[in-house]
Amino acid sequence: MIKVGVIFGGETVEHEVSIISAVQAMNKLDNEKYEIVPIYITKEGEWYTGAVLREIETYKDMDLLKRYTKNVVLYRKDNMFVLQSKGLLKKIVNDIDIALPVVHGTNVEDGVLQGYLKTIGIPFVGSDVLASAISQDKVIQKQVFECANLPVAKYHWFYDSEYREDEDKVVKEIESKIDYPMIVKPATLGSSVGISSVENKKELKDAIFDAVKYDKKIVVEEKIVNLTEVNISVLGNYERVSTSAIEEVMTDNSLLTYEDKYIGGGKKTGSKGMASASRKIPADLPEKLEEEVREIAVSAFRNVGLSGVSRIDFLVDKKKKKVYINEINSCPGSLAFYLWDAVGKNFITLLDDMINIAIKNYKKDHEKIRSFDSNILSGYTGLKGAKGKFGKLK
Numbered sequence: 001m002i003k004v005g006v007i008f009g010g011e012t013v014e015h016e017v018s019i020i021s022a023v024q025a026m027n028k029l030d031n032e033k034y035e036i037v038p039i040y041i042t043k044e045g046e047w048y049t050g051a052v053l054r055e056i057e058t059y060k061d062m063d064l065l066k067r068y069t070k071n072v073v074l075y076r077k078d079n080m081f082v083l084q085s086k087g088l089l090k091k092i093v094n095d096i097d098i099a100l101p102v103v104h105g106t107n108v109e110d111g112v113l114q115g116y117l118k119t120i121g122i123p124f125v126g127s128d129v130l131a132s133a134i135s136q137d138k139v140i141q142k143q144v145f146e147c148a149n150l151p152v153a154k155y156h157w158f159y160d161s162e163y164r165e166d167e168d169k170v171v172k173e174i175e176s177k178i179d180y181p182m183i184v185k186p187a188t189l190g191s192s193v194g195i196s197s198v199e200n201k202k203e204l205k206d207a208i209f210d211a212v213k214y215d216k217k218i219v220v221e222e223k224i225v226n227l228t229e230v231n232i233s234v235l236g237n238y239e240r241v242s243t244s245a246i247e248e249v250m251t252d253n254s255l256l257t258y259e260d261k262y263i264g265g266g267k268k269t270g271s272k273g274m275a276s277a278s279r280k281i282p283a284d285l286p287e288k289l290e291e292e293v294r295e296i297a298v299s300a301f302r303n304v305g306l307s308g309v310s311r312i313d314f315l316v317d318k319k320k321k322k323v324y325i326n327e328i329n330s331c332p333g334s335l336a337f338y339l340w341d342a343v344g345k346n347f348i349t350l351l352d353d354m355i356n357i358a359i360k361n362y363k364k365d366h367e368k369i370r371s372f373d374s375n376i377l378s379g380y381t382g383l384k385g386a387k388g389k390f391g392k393l394k
Contacts, residue, residue: 005099008040011043012107018108072085100126100351132330138185174204227317230283235308
């Protein structure tokens, strides 16, 4: 049986969203194939493990949570990946074979966690460091999309320091490139945190003031009129991909908010993450536009170098019949399972596919030359006049 360490939480404004997604995933992993080891990262960066972490009720009382779990570190020991308790009496609490990060937002989804997992050498599900980092930065994403000749709505970005130094100059640059209405976003957040729709200069300044509370990098985008917002999920790696059903996002607001995604549905039935958001599946799109969305999604997935399951969001101008790629979610809320349910792939199978892709990626990576057996420092005698196979040091 494969021991899967499900990692979630973290120092991120999307902390609670990650918990929801992870509990959903842990409840759907195939217990006949996998032994589930929950690994929860607190908002302070402490790691905990314990069976109670599989229950959403656990997170209502953090004192009780810490009482019934073990504070641990994850590291490599004797070619095993172990969870060792902290404190004076250190002992190995558990071990895992593969990590399944179900994380959202900065410090976890953006390549930081993936870099740590890569460093200790453990196989992990999902995108690698670079693809994760690109996917978390809405500006870098757009630049990659433009290089791949994918359609992107007009945008302008800047740092908070530039705005503090001369806000009128920044506003003037924005207005010279983009007409009102506009969308203002923190560049590296997700789950619609800190996003505003603006109609005039005053609202623009207010929205920027709000966005810089969350991020040092801000992006302002053209707001597409006659808008239909659609999302699609892509599963696979650089060799082979498949696409899910396309959803049409429904909201009473001018844009999909954090409340739409994670709070509204929970008022009646308990929080279900993105699965609770109002949507139409399949989206009401002409066949030509549907095909265009699929082609662009696959191109974006491959150009960014994604792996596992992702969700790619699109803006469609219904009047102009024009599609714009909006952004990538390398680890989407609820792992976008509801989009795969609609094409006959249930959550259990989706998770199984994700783990199998990760194992294949790990094996392929280790077929490549990763280091040399020879040690060029074995004959090292000091820098002065040193010579070796690379010649004299200068």
